[in-house]
Amino acid sequence: MVRVAVIGAGAWGFNHVRAFDQLTDCHLQMVVDKDDKALARVTTSFRDVKTEKDYRPVVKQKDLDAVVVTTSAESHYEIAKAALTVGKHVLVEKPLVLRSDQGEELVQLAEKNGRVLMVGHLLLYHPGVRKLKEYVDSGELGQIYYMYSSRINLGKVRTAENALWSFAPHDISVMLFLTETMPDLVLATGQSYINPGVEDVTFFTLHFPNNVMGHGQVSWLDPHKIRKITVVGSKKMVVFDDMESAEKIKLYDKGVDALESYDTYGDYQTLRIGDIIIPKVQMSEPLKNECQHFLDCVQSGKKPLSDGWNGLQVLRVLEATQKSLEERGKPVQLKP
Structure with a gap:
């Protein structure tokens, strides 16, 4: 069972929340968003899911295995780096980041810490x-x-x-x-x-x-x-x-x-x-396939189809x- 937090509950982030909530080998532990309305929508639809407005204490939780980053692209680097630094597996929406030097840093950090870094290239x-x-x-x-x-x-x-x-x-x-x-x-x-x-x-x-x-x-x-x-x-x-x-x-x-x-x-x-x-x-559903693939990679240690290097090439x-x-x-x- 992979314990997951989704950071970003906008329109596309909400779809990730739904997908992970429906997968049997996942425990959706937390959803993070700065917007009260977005969090209210989550609590209305998923009553057992906890919510938080600040991602920083969430990624440090010891009982959390993986973080899903579905925020705006300019924040991907900061959030993904924070999660990888403390040993979390990371699935980040496309694009990986906005600068290839930042992408290289994240890829190297994931490899150094032995963690999965996957990019949401949905197709x-x-x-x-x-x-x-x-x-x-x-x-x-x-x-x-x-x-x-x-x-x-x-x-x-x-x-x-x-x-x-x-x-x-x-x-x-x-x-x-x-x-x-x-x-x-x-x-x-x-x-x-x-x-x-x-x-x-x-x-x-x-x-x-x-x-x-x-x-x-x-x-x-x-x-x-x-x-x-x-x-x-x-x-x-x-x-x-x-x-x-x-x-x-x-x-x-x-x-x-x-x-x-x-x-x-x-x-x-x-x-x-x-x-x-x-x-x-x-x-x-491609999104559920993507999310399931991420969980499989976290549990087995295998390389994702759209891993960090793949995301860096696209970038x-x-x-x-x-x-x-x-x-x-x-x-x-x-x-x-």
Whole structure:
């Protein structure tokens, strides 16, 4: 039984409270938030859970095993460091922190103290993304050419972070997961329309080794709500659409290597258009999968899928992409 405290009970933090409360090998010991209304909501919904307004005495409790940090990103470093320093396991929401030097410090601190540091890259625990990975790893898609993602909707407009930092960690984490490597070159462009200096829309491109390219669009200023990732290979292509209720994965048997020549336009059509396969994906809630994975890692000592190093890699890509964004699309190289 892992004894857990959740620090941050806002909208997303409350979902973590619910998830951990429902898991059988977890005792949700404490919920921390500065806001009285947030704590009142917790006590109304979870009557047996204790609440506190200051995280500092909570992380020092000797009968506490793990801390979940779901506060605003600028506070992640301070809280996670305090928890790791006193020997607590830590699950921190994405992004890990806002500066890679701080991320490196947390990763090293976790390793020094022998504690789990995990980052909440939610999509890595989505059954649909796991299916994407299965297709990539099996070779069924052939050689991976490129991938692209759209994460757009109308609202909620942020003021503390731009669309890149708010949305792109999801897509970047998936691209790193699928390729199992870091990009060596990134570039991004975007524009702010509502709040000066806070980009409402960003387009970014990641260049990976072996000529693999990833492209993404993120925005909270769009008439459509789209959550989609497409992977194009030499043999087949696959689309993950998280807005679909049932058909989240579609595998397109399309490619350009089936025939080297053709005599008629009909043959050409046959070459370009094949079957569409909709595999059965056993769905489960990604957040509960993520929280359960954290508990499993705490109890077994195994390395999390989205451990601190993984979170640090995503952060480094974000930093490079932000630099390119500020320089109006100038390519930025990442060090190996």
